[in-house]
Amino acid sequence: MNLLEIQNYNFEKTLLGGQAFNWDKSNGTYYGFFQDKVVKIVPNNRGFLWQTYPENDDNKFLENYLEIDQDFYEIRDFLESKDDHTKKALRKNNGLRILNQEPHQTLLSFILSSNKSIKGVRKAVRDLSKRYGRDIKVDGIKFNLFPLIEDLILVNEEDYRNLGFGYRAKFFYRAVQQLAHIDLIRDYTEDEARNILMQFDGIGEKIAECIMVFGLGFREITPLDVWGKRILTDLYGISPNLKYSEMRLWLKNYFGEYTAISGQYLFEYIRESR
């Protein structure tokens, strides 16, 4: 195991909150499964111990994924001084970060998220990985990796329906076919990324922005789901009749480059307060 010294990294909120569906915690240890690896993280009082499998010591992946080099103190100062809501959200969720996830896994996971609870999405992602993901053994435990596109390309729509995907089966099937032909890159402009993603069947404005923030590195937007809209209406007095695009503009003007991280803090905050 490798030691990485860092303070103020809240793994509980970051890995098990609503931004990723591929982490589990047992006995204080976090295991995350990806298309080509499993990552193990054990927090301690200096930072955390970590290892990657089957290729060990992949610190390049780890540090990029966890955004280790981001200046958390800047984020903390922003939330501390912005307003009472962000201040309270910071107190409740100190150390929450935004992950840099892989585009394909992020897109496929969030296509399953529509009209589903977080718990339901986690189940769907695990059902998918159990059925079509490759196996890997870590610490004597068998893990299922997230499936590769090349393994999903031959699966048909009905197979997904049998997995319990419901009406999302068609969207998921089509997304796999499309992903086999295009490559999602991180240097689209914001409008380009949104347009490209929304061409996928089953991806609307909200899911597009989930993929943009969690999988493509955009930070000046935050996905507006039912909870995001409650943040705007209940906390900030914004009219619920505003269009999505008008709310997006309000957020960008108010939170600027901290929109995504503010959205995450407020999301966790408002969900816990209900």
Added chain:
DNA sequence: TCGCAGGGCCGGT
């Protein structure tokens, strides 16, 4: 057991 909502999206008006 039953009813409802869940980090929405699509297609017809």
Added chain:
DNA sequence: ACCGGCCCTGCG
């Protein structure tokens, strides 16, 4: 621009 319908699951 609105709105009903949609597959299935977890929760009260």
